[in-house]
Amino acid sequence: MERATHRRNSKRRVAVVIVLLIAIGIPFIRIGILSPRIHPLQPPPPEGALLWSADHETGDLSQWTQGQFGEAVFNTGTGNVAITGDVAHSGNYALSLSISGARGETEAARLLRWHDNPVEGYYSVWFDFPRVYRPAEWWNVFQFKSLGTESDPMWVLNVGNRPDGSMYFYLWDALTNTSYAPLRREDISPKKWTEVTAYYRRATDRTGRITIWQDGVLLFDVDQVQTAIADNVHWGVGNYTDNISPSAVTIYVDDAEIHGVTGKNTP
Secondary structure, X not given: OHHHHHHHHHHHHHHHHHHHHHHHOOOOOOOOOOOOOOOOOOOOOOEEEEEEEEOOOOOOOHHHHOOOOOOOEEEEOOOEEXXXXXXXXXXXXXXXXXXXXXXXXXXXXXXXXXXXXXOEEEEXXXXXXXXXXXXXXXXXXXXXXEEOOOEEEEEEEEEEEOOOOOEEEEEEEOOOOEEEOOOOOOEEOOOOEEEEEEEEEOOOOOOEEEEEEEOOEEEEEEEEEOOOOOOOOEEEEEEEEXXXXXXXXXXXXXXXXXXXXXXXXXX
């Protein structure tokens, strides 16, 4: 009798948890027997020296190519990256990333930074989303890539929509095709600057780690994972999707920074 009561209580608890997850709009997380840890862990090493920054007050894109061989802007289709004085997180200028006609065709406005390439580092940027957009499946705005035979995405911060339409960030591991729900509910507020900060430990085996905060709130902390396919990391921000409503999208970014970690050398 006692065991039967325990089973009934356990089933009730499971049912309550499922209802709560559905109610707050938490998306699916694929977790297997060998899944990495996705709960909050020991904090990463403290942020170290500034390695690079772009506040766009030069009025051009020169900060993104500073010390870097090659271009920083990679557009696809209608994608366009431009300096704007319409909005700014600080100072007078920011970047606008625009696409149009994203109705089944890939459209992308992207910037990539790879010169700094720390083994462990912090990457941060401020976003301004002027309105609510609705991607059909995925909308890549912040990514880490690694250059092997090709430049392949490793980990991607996507924007999705909750059942009530509000936007939120979710994390995608491109190497294992696994999506991660945020640890806490944090919406993306339109017409408000939002800071995204990531700690990233580069590793070609399962010793990597990625930790992401939104406005200082911990959203993801994934350890014991592969984060690169070679000894390099390309970090980028963008406006990158193949289907979104409305199909013409402009977002703004400003005050991008890369830091090392305290007490450790950069490569």
